[in-house]
Amino acid sequence: MSRQILFPFLFIIMISTFSLNKLKAQASNNQVPWTDTNHVEYNRWYVGAQFGVYQFYGDISENNFFTGGAEYGFFNRMFGFRAGKEINSKFGTRITFNMGRMSSSKHDFWFESYVRNLGLDFTINMTNIVTPYRYNKKWNANINIGAGFMGFRSILYDGANNDSILNATGFDMDGKKESLIYKSFFNIGVDAAYKISDHFDVFLEVGFTSTPSDNIDSKPVTLSELDNYSNVSLGLHYTFGKNDEAFKWNPKSDYIKALEDKIVDMGNDVDSARSCCAEKAMINPCDTSTADGDKDLVPDCRDLELDSPEGSLVNWQGIAIISPDSTGVQQVRGGVAAVPRRSSAPNIFFSPVYFEYDKTVIDSTGEFSIVNVALYLKQYPGTRILISGNTDKHASFEYNDGLSLRRCNKVRQILVDEYGIEVGRLSVKAKGKHFLLFPKKDHVNRRVDFSIIE
Numbered sequence: 001m002s003r004q005i006l007f008p009f010l011f012i013i014m015i016s017t018f019s020l021n022k023l024k025a026q027a028s029n030n031q032v033p034w035t036d037t038n039h040v041e042y043n044r045w046y047v048g049a050q051f052g053v054y055q056f057y058g059d060i061s062e063n064n065f066f067t068g069g070a071e072y073g074f075f076n077r078m079f080g081f082r083a084g085k086e087i088n089s090k091f092g093t094r095i096t097f098n099m100g101r102m103s104s105s106k107h108d109f110w111f112e113s114y115v116r117n118l119g120l121d122f123t124i125n126m127t128n129i130v131t132p133y134r135y136n137k138k139w140n141a142n143i144n145i146g147a148g149f150m151g152f153r154s155i156l157y158d159g160a161n162n163d164s165i166l167n168a169t170g171f172d173m174d175g176k177k178e179s180l181i182y183k184s185f186f187n188i189g190v191d192a193a194y195k196i197s198d199h200f201d202v203f204l205e206v207g208f209t210s211t212p213s214d215n216i217d218s219k220p221v222t223l224s225e226l227d228n229y230s231n232v233s234l235g236l237h238y239t240f241g242k243n244d245e246a247f248k249w250n251p252k253s254d255y256i257k258a259l260e261d262k263i264v265d266m267g268n269d270v271d272s273a274r275s276c277c278a279e280k281a282m283i284n285p286c287d288t289s290t291a292d293g294d295k296d297l298v299p300d301c302r303d304l305e306l307d308s309p310e311g312s313l314v315n316w317q318g319i320a321i322i323s324p325d326s327t328g329v330q331q332v333r334g335g336v337a338a339v340p341r342r343s344s345a346p347n348i349f350f351s352p353v354y355f356e357y358d359k360t361v362i363d364s365t366g367e368f369s370i371v372n373v374a375l376y377l378k379q380y381p382g383t384r385i386l387i388s389g390n391t392d393k394h395a396s397f398e399y400n401d402g403l404s405l406r407r408c409n410k411v412r413q414i415l416v417d418e419y420g421i422e423v424g425r426l427s428v429k430a431k432g433k434h435f436l437l438f439p440k441k442d443h444v445n446r447r448v449d450f451s452i453i454e
Contacts, residue, residue, distance in 0.1 A: 044086040050205065050235025051079040054102045058227035060111050060156070060217040061104045076102050078115075078231055084123065092123040096146075102229060104217070108160035111217045115229075116180070117209070119148030119187060140193040140201065147187070150211065151180035156218035167218040183213045193237065201237040206230070263315060264297070294318070348376070350450035353411055354443065357392070358403065360410045370411060373450050374419035386451045387411055388429045392442035397432055405430035411448050427453065 084094025153170025189207025303318030389404030408428035
């Protein structure tokens with residue numbers, strides 16, 4: 001492979017390494033597994049535009065980057081548009097349209113070519129494959145593979161003879177336009193995007209395009225390499241659809257599931273170590289096929305707590321694990337659905353759910369608050385909760401009354417749909433901006449509160 005083709009691939013590797021390091025650094029701050037089961041209604045679309053430069057590889061090109069036409073008054077510029085859909089958290093598809101001018105020189109020859117291409121790409125989200133954790137991901141890295149059709153015209157000039165036309169493709173020998181020449185192409189590339197707001201991402205993309213043509217530079221040479229080109233572009237995405245709504249997750253049940261997986265792995269490791277040789281088999285011998293009376297997945301011969309509560313999370317010795325929680329409730333397998341019920345309900349404080357300005361989107365911190373309310377309601381089935389919504393001082397009373405009601409209904413919908421709480425146990429009250437807790441602290445006033453009414 002020539003040096004001019006090798007350079008874009010090295011650049012692609014550099015961008016990929018930088019992006020993945022950023023993603024790993026983000027994931028290390030909050031190790032909560034990402035599972036597609038939490039994204040049933042994934043529906044994310046985007047449109048975008050970009051501008052950048054082309055680099056040509058063919059018979060009329062030098063062995064360096066960004067070569068050629070600038071000395072003749074041309075720069076290998078390009079711009080384009082794209083529209084895509086993320087099928088799920090890992091894969092997507094997009095349509096791209098790019099156009100621009102390429103030029104390059106070698107010895108006394110130089111050419112200029114006008115290129116348009118329309119492609120269909122399959123995208124792989126390396127963010128959610130390499131680092132499958134949900135932690136406010138600002139960086140996003142994708143691999144793009146696709147194919148399509150290109151149309152081009154080109155003219156080859158003799159620089160040593162007053163730039164006379166030596167050959168033309170899509171032009172006549174007087175330089176007048178004729179029909180475009182169409183060819184297929186295959187492309188591969190990577191992009192790294194940074195989220196600058198709820199709907200906008202800025203991205204840098206590097207791609208390589210392989211063609212079956214030797215006429216992009218209008219100099220076909222027998223047994224020569226085919227003409228190819230790469231591009232480096234900077235652009236902006238606008239995303240729409242469910243966006244943050246698609247990233248809903250149950251943080252505590254996911255964390256419990258991760259612990260369960262680790263416990264099972266530890267048990268398998270213990271069994272493997274014990275059975276590796278006759279000498280080690282004498283250490284705490286155990287027939288793992290024996291009965292499991294409390295059904296905690298730890299055989300009775302190794303279970304140090306034979307009557308663990310049904311459905312409880314246990315360690316590798318079969319002892320129930322009590323996870324610390326703001327409500328003091330035992331965390332069990334399966335999330336909040338199996339929380340043990342109690343007779344008398346204490347009057348406790350629930351953390352509010354806070355919102356951004358003029359929005360009803362609930363972030364991960366708000367999800368934690370809702371989980372604690374669901375745990376409490378599961379533990380005390382006779383209890384009812386009042387969900388009251390508040391807003392800041394901006395906009396009219398009527399608008400804020402409606403906004404606070406939408407926030408209340410959003411929280412109630414999550415408790416009913418995702419945690420199985422009966423709707424009759426949840427009352428809502430829209431307070432709008434009638435009761436400002438802190439008149440000078442808007443971010444504190446934009447909230448939903450919980451209070452026990454029975």
